[in-house]
Amino acid sequence: xxxxxxxxxxxxxxxxxxxxxxxxxxxxxxxxxxxxxxxxxxxxxxxxxxxxxxxxxxxxxxxxxxxxxxxxxxxxxxxxxxxxxxxxxxxxxxxxxxxxxxxxxxxxxxxxxxxxxxxxxxxxxxxxxxxxxxxxxxxxxxxxxxxxxxxxxxxxxxxxxxxxxxxxxxxxxxxxxxxxxxxxxxxxxxxxxxxxxxxxxxxxxxxxxxxxxxxxxxxxxxxxxxxxxxxxxxxxxxxxxxxxxxxxxxxxxxxxxxxxxxxxxxxxxxxxxxxxxxxxxxxxxxxxxxxxxxxxxxxxxxxxxxxxxxxxxxxxxxxxxxxxxxxxxxxxxxxxxxxxxxxx
Amino acid sequence: xxxxxxxxxxxxxxxxxxxxxxxxxxxxxxxxxxxxxxxxxxxxxxxxxxxxxxxxxxxxxxxxxxxxxxxxxxxxxxxxxxxxxxxxxxxxxxxxxxxxxxxxxxxxxxxxxxxxxxxxxxxxxxxxxxxxxxxxxxxxxxxxxxxxxxxxxxxxxxxxxxxxxxxxxxxxxxxxxxxxxxxxxxxxxxxxxxxxxxxxxxxxxxxxxxxxxxxxxxxxxxxxxxxxxxxxxxxxxxxxxxxxxxxxxxxxxxxxxxxxxxxxxxxxxxxxxxxxxxxxxxxxxxxxxxxxxxxxxxxxxxxxxxxxxxxxxxxxxxxxxxxxxxxxxxxxxxxxxxxxxxxx
Numbered sequence: 001x002x003x004x005x006x007x008x009x010x011x012x013x014x015x016x017x018x019x020x021x022x023x024x025x026x027x028x029x030x031x032x033x034x035x036x037x038x039x040x041x042x043x044x045x046x047x048x049x050x051x052x053x054x055x056x057x058x059x060x061x062x063x064x065x066x067x068x069x070x071x072x073x074x075x076x077x078x079x080x081x082x083x084x085x086x087x088x089x090x091x092x093x094x095x096x097x098x099x100x101x102x103x104x105x106x107x108x109x110x111x112x113x114x115x116x117x118x119x120x121x122x123x124x125x126x127x128x129x130x131x132x133x134x135x136x137x138x139x140x141x142x143x144x145x146x147x148x149x150x151x152x153x154x155x156x157x158x159x160x161x162x163x164x165x166x167x168x169x170x171x172x173x174x175x176x177x178x179x180x181x182x183x184x185x186x187x188x189x190x191x192x193x194x195x196x197x198x199x200x201x202x203x204x205x206x207x208x209x210x211x212x213x214x215x216x217x218x219x220x221x222x223x224x225x226x227x228x229x230x231x232x233x234x235x236x237x238x239x240x241x242x243x244x245x246x247x248x249x250x251x252x253x254x255x256x257x258x259x260x261x262x263x264x265x266x267x268x269x270x271x272x273x274x275x276x277x278x279x280x281x282x283x284x285x286x287x288x289x290x291x292x293x294x295x296x297x298x299x300x301x302x303x304x305x306x307x308x309x310x311x312x313x314x315x316x317x318x319x320x321x322x323x324x325x326x327x328x329x330x331x332x333x334x335x336x337x338x339x340x341x342x343x344x
Numbered sequence: 345x346x347x348x349x350x351x352x353x354x355x356x357x358x359x360x361x362x363x364x365x366x367x368x369x370x371x372x373x374x375x376x377x378x379x380x381x382x383x384x385x386x387x388x389x390x391x392x393x394x395x396x397x398x399x400x401x402x403x404x405x406x407x408x409x410x411x412x413x414x415x416x417x418x419x420x421x422x423x424x425x426x427x428x429x430x431x432x433x434x435x436x437x438x439x440x441x442x443x444x445x446x447x448x449x450x451x452x453x454x455x456x457x458x459x460x461x462x463x464x465x466x467x468x469x470x471x472x473x474x475x476x477x478x479x480x481x482x483x484x485x486x487x488x489x490x491x492x493x494x495x496x497x498x499x500x501x502x503x504x505x506x507x508x509x510x511x512x513x514x515x516x517x518x519x520x521x522x523x524x525x526x527x528x529x530x531x532x533x534x535x536x537x538x539x540x541x542x543x544x545x546x547x548x549x550x551x552x553x554x555x556x557x558x559x560x561x562x563x564x565x566x567x568x569x570x571x572x573x574x575x576x577x578x579x580x581x582x583x584x585x586x587x588x589x590x591x592x593x594x595x596x597x598x599x600x601x602x603x604x605x606x607x608x609x610x611x612x613x614x615x616x617x618x619x620x621x622x623x624x625x626x627x628x629x630x631x632x633x634x635x636x637x638x639x640x641x642x643x644x645x646x647x648x649x650x651x652x653x654x655x656x657x658x659x660x661x662x663x664x665x666x667x668x669x670x671x672x673x674x675x676x677x678x679x680x681x682x683x684x685x686x687x688x
Contacts, residue, residue, distance in 0.1 A: 164633065167634070263590075268589070
């Protein structure tokens with residue numbers, strides 16, 4: 001198996017810097033858009049054969065070092081009793097948002113094999129299809145980020161309802177976060193049992209919080225999940241955006257790999273965090289620019305890694321729908337050629 | 345005059361920590377909402393008597409240490425040839441967004457006395473009304489944040505069009521930023537000549553950028569403005585949100601005071617930046633919570649200031665429309681009592 005992604009996750013030496021891209025199976029690919037004309041996004045997540053096909057699409061085009069299951073962080077929530085749809089070019093809309101303690105108490109804890117068996121089935125099929133060529137990453141949303149969708153009821157910039165519940169009704173907040181932590185733990189464990197060889201916890205919106213609030217209201221729940229997974233031995237990636245002042249606390253919560261957005265220079269993050277692997281961190285907006293800009297910014301990041309072990313190249317957030325295919329090809333080439341030049 | 349705000353801006357000793365609030369003249373005040381039922385927001389900015397009245401409203405209720413001119417960062421842009429309206433609960437909508445070099449070349453540089461005489465008139469009236477009781481702050485949007493509205497044409501989360509122009513058409517970008525820097529410099533100088541005793545440059549959305557891009561595409565232009573104002577001797581506040589990794593570069597661009605959002609612990613910012621005044625940094629969302637939470641979080645920030653000279657208390661961004669009046673009263677009390685307890 002091409003195992004440089006897993007090796008980097010353990011900070012073992014690698015021949016080249018591994019690269020994968022958040023949302024690599026997604027809308028920038030014409031073959032994905034062609035399928036989306038026929039199927040609804042959630043339907044594609046729920047049909048194992050379609051999820052497998054979409055997961056494999058980017059691997060046929062690009063020399064990527066990992067596959068990531070095609071799914072959505074909202075998928076397990078229906079099993080908790082959260083009724084949602086994904087509205088095109090808006091995002092998740094929740095019909096029954098959680099606004100008080102009773103709402104939170106009414107949520108169930110996910111039982112993966114009962115609620116989302118199609119996810120594990122897709123993982124098992126994928127492991128067969130991938131046939132050891134590259135490792136398969138499973139993933140889930142982190143409790144805070146999932147709570148933000150469940151409480152707001154829709155995507156929100158300021159997360160004011162979420163923060164108001166957090167500050168104003170700590171019984172409701174802790175009930176909600178407890179159930180999310182238990183659900184996400186069970187969900188990721190089931191993915192690992194089904195064959196996921198690494199997992200990423202997406203706390204995409206946690207950058208809305210101060211370190212003080214992260215420690216009080218979020219860290220204990222994310223930590224429960226990482227603790228629940230530690231015996232599995234699979235690399236655990238802990239990702240968020242806007243997290244420049246949260247990195248040490250995210251490290252404390254857990255993960256072998258911390259995922260960075262583009263706002264934190266890779267070398268500064270490493271100086272702060274010490275012995276840990278880092279994933280990132282090209283601004284996805286750079287991928288809309290001319291190939292020279294992509295090359296220049298990619299090389300700058302690779303230079304900051306400075307030959308340290310444990311760098312997994314990625315964008316700082318999901319790849320954008322209008323990213324040119326040629327830029328992705330070029331990016332993968334640059335990342336794979338750079339390490340050879342400098343580390344051999 | 346009650347000069348503790350100006351003294352803190354120079355890092356001189358103060359009797360109590362000064363406090364003012366971004367958007368203190370605004371929608372959380374019933375007397376403001378009453379006026380807004382009769383007048384359009386931009387009309388209120390353009391009528392000096394109304395701007396004066398709204399500026400004074402919060403000072404009648406709260407023991408604040410500074411007044412800030414009621415206006416909007418978009419106000420000077422019409423003088424540049426940017427045609428916009430402010431859409432209720434959306435924000436600025438630009439009819440003729442800048443998308444290429446020709447668009448940028450067609451912009452004019454603001455001539456404040458010709459284009460926005462009402463701003464200077466409001467400042468002169470305000471100085472008379474305030475009669476030396478508290479200092480008056482003038483303000484402007486910073487080139488990047490103004491460019492983001494001008495290029496996107498509407499509020500945007502990712503600023504993808506802005507970044508695409510920045511990476512993709514450097515001639516257009518530099519023309520646009522040059523004209524904005526010249527316009528903002530002239531605008532703030534005119535405000536200071538009219539009587540503004542401090543100024544704040546709002547680079548509210550600059551946190552979308554990596555430090556690499558801030559240095560290349562933004563810093564030179566913000567620096568031009570601070571340089572143009574340095575001979576005036578008035579305290580210059582440099583504010584942005586999401587700027588945890590940009591603070592040193594913002595300090596390099598200029599300002600006696602760096603304005604922080606809530607994501608950066610005050611003590612950590614001070615350890616990083618050294619000899620400079622800091623403004624902030626309570627999460628505005630905390631102001632929607634119970635008074636005990638407001639008190640607890642405010643005291644935590646005051647403790648982080650730890651008696652260092654040069655702390656101006658503020659929120660980490662504008663006060664939210666549904667903030668309870670009682671919480672503002674309580675906040676001002678706590679800030680003003682704390683320093684007495686600890687520093688006397």
